[in-house]
Amino acid sequence: MKIINVAIDGPSGAGKSTLARLAAKKFGFIYIDTGAMYRASALKMLNLKIDIKNDIPSVIKAIADTKIEISHIDGNQHIYLDGTDVTNLIRTPEVSIGASNIAVIKEVRLKLVDLQREIAKNHSCIMDGRDIGTYVLPDADIKIFLTASAEKRAKRRFDELLEKGENVTFDEVLCDMKKRDKNDEERAFAPLKPAGDSILADTSELNLAESERLIENIISERLEK
Secondary structure: OOOOEEEEEOOOOOOHHHHHHHHHHHHOOEEEEHHHHHHHHHHHHHHOOOOOOOOHHHHHHHHHOOOEEEEEEOOEEEEEEOOEEOHHHOOOHHHHHHHHHHOOOHHHHHHHHHHHHHHHHHOOEEEEEOOHHHHHOOOOOEEEEEEOOHHHHHHHHHHHHHHOOOOOOHHHHHHHHHHHHHHHHHOOOOOOOOOOOOEEEEOOOOOHHHHHHHHHHHHHHHHHO
């Protein structure tokens, strides 16, 4: 059976993880949330009290001794940091900003990209992130650039955080979102941008069910060709 790789890129809060997970389940592919790997890396630096932006040598030293693994349990992705399941610890605003900051460090990206490529080589998968179609999997069979306005993305993330009991304001979430966009788009190594052969999917005016159908239709059409 041919291995199929689907790359879904886009800015923070565009719904990549949710839609990629749903599509993977529908098509029977493995789902790989690359952002979770960067979040886990950031969580380790926060736990070690390393200043990610201003102490890059310490980040590079710490990441060299860091073990990050992904496993799938009952269809759900779990992320392990040095042997500990941190799936439920990596979705806070602090970790989100840390992940954006650590993702600009070339040595961190190279370490995680090796793991991501190895998984894709051996499994049909849907992988989402910032540079999957442009850098991690440039030969992916299907490439989608998923986006929405910053305000729409911030509102979705704000509602998600409120449901989890986080004490945040919409303005704080929007500010963090714009910071992450700036970091992702302006980083020197593998910045966020659509691959030349990607399909643009804007979900600004779509609800979850409509967005899900859009992504699944794009994949179905490409698989039929």
